[in-house]
Amino acid sequence: MTISSMIQNVPCTLVTGFLGAGKTTLINQLLSTKTIGARWALLINEFGRIGIDGALLTQDNSDQQDIAISEVSGGCICCTSQLPLQIALSRLLSEHRPQRLIIEPTGLAHPRELLRQLSEPHWQTALNMQAVIAVLSAVQWQNPKYRDHEGFQAHICAADVIVINRYKQLSATCQQEMQAWITELNPQAQLIWAQLPEASETALLKSITDKLTRQLNTSSQILSQQTGSLSHSRIRLQPPMQLLTPKTSAISTDIVQDETLPYRYHDSQQGIFQQNMTVGGWRLPAEWVFDADALQQWLLALPEWQRIKGVVNTSDGWLQLNFTPDSLSTATTSAQVDSRLEIILLSKKGSDTSVEKTTNDKNQPQESQENRAIWDDELMALIL
Template sequence: MNLQPIIATPTTIITGFLGAGKTTLLNTLITHKLSDDKWVLLINEFGKIGIDGSLITQDDDITIKEVSGGCICCTGQLPLQIALVRLLGDHKPSRLIIEPTGLAHPDELLGQLGAAHWQASLKLQAVLCVVAGTQWQQDKYRTHDGYIAHVRHADVVLCNRTDGIDVAALSAWIRAINPHAKIILDGADDDLQALLDLPHHSTLPARTVALGAPNQPANNTPADAPISLPYRYHERIGEHHVGGWRLPAEWQFDSYDLQKWLLSRPNYLRIKGIIHTTEGWLMLNIAPDGISISDTDERADSRLEMIFADQISDDTWQVWDGELMGMKS
């Protein structure tokens, strides 16, 4: 019998707060991927709808797995273990990239992936953290423990959206938190592919930090599992409230009214969706400091999800559902 040696898969974690630009970085890395590389992407979504995988550039040598329904760092290790075992066993990738939700605690994830039973299977590479200058300039982000944690546990901090930002002050803030991190400013001429091969140098002990109830189970229903449409949900996960819709593809929504309505939601942290509108299919990626709306291909259904820092009552969700359905043509 010819036994193949066990080779630990190079594994990169891409962190950053909600709306920082993790998916944009991931798409950029994909454009630099070597043609013979076989990548597996593990995308963790806070909500249940499953949208982020559809925002990523498709490639024949890339397999995407979405784990939805909470933070894989905080809802227990079983969902993460199951997903990793299946991905590594079924696809035998040359590289694994993990994008946790922007509400994740990277120290907890690093603690899980650094466990002894993963040493033969995973080779942790440099942790890449994305920081948006437009977020950083707001006190509510700079003083947020979760926001700071992404920077503290990174090997490389990539800063984007820095026009009009005091980059010297931003760099000083990063160095004060993590003096060992490599800082890449927006527009810097760096070999992004080479970043994936940088080693991980942890100088801080991983610690367990629970975002919500420590034993709260994750919803691991696949994003494309058969469900009855229209599908609606909302729930509180830890300190945040999340809700969304999956709707029949033939339903169309007034494009102008929809965008105006979404932007008027109070205190949202993130709004994302792929929706059939009167102007065609649109891809929406909205954060308080940035809006991206672009055309996209026809999909099997429309999807919309919103995350809030504040509690949203059942009655409010009911009103919102009626308002959204009122834009349907």
């Protein structure tokens, strides 16, 4: 039997949503529905260079040996070239041969481009695309900066199902206005109201989980409309020859996997909302123990932060950190091979509070480097 004959009609679910909407929490909920022995695979795209979402996922699922995770780090798989997507998908499918695949693109991605790629003929036989699920943070929606932005709206327009998260903080009137806004953008989308996680309300959690499970086996109408104009020719997926080698123990495409610890990086570029964006992260030895309270206070005091994620060895044990401006989540987890932190900071161009000061362009590189050195020193001071 050839590799290509094994890779056919794998049910695939795309979980999208703007940065910090709650995609990782929802995927954990989906993983909880996996039956023992079923082989699932996750393809996670992270904007930064350090893979963290893989550690935030599957921690509460006892059948982890049948969940393969591949992390494509260091940019968006749908923005530049299809090569990272081709390699990651081919490797997952050929090595793990999953019975179900879930793809989580970065919250800064444009889902329409990814849907276009997955509609190409060479994926039509390999993947059986199910309903596209978008997670919408109701708290983010309240801010006009988000709801009026095309990148935020794109996730709503490209979804079969919209999971509305953190809606209980909105008044009944605001909830009605949000529903009307969704309907105007995407009248065909099915809505699921879900305060994630809803562990304290068992009956409601079961209802939400049942609805999500049904979407794992419901064909995507969005994709069927998109592929309607494509050629009906279908070819089987044949992985690149270099991927047909014997299976290795690691299938992650994390580009910093082989860096010597401790490792730090920072990137600066133009981001969303016409703002400069700083993406930075650290991978640190597992034996370094951080003061849990001081670490969280330091992270939350960083200027103009948009997202903070981490898995860190602390005085309170190994902790998962998952922070957005409207949601601060911490949880204990099992020991990891190293500690990882990643932050995304946004700043208005020319603002006095800008991390990457732009009021004097010729001084910007020097000031940026000074900020990074300060962060390093402050972080190292938190080690016990």
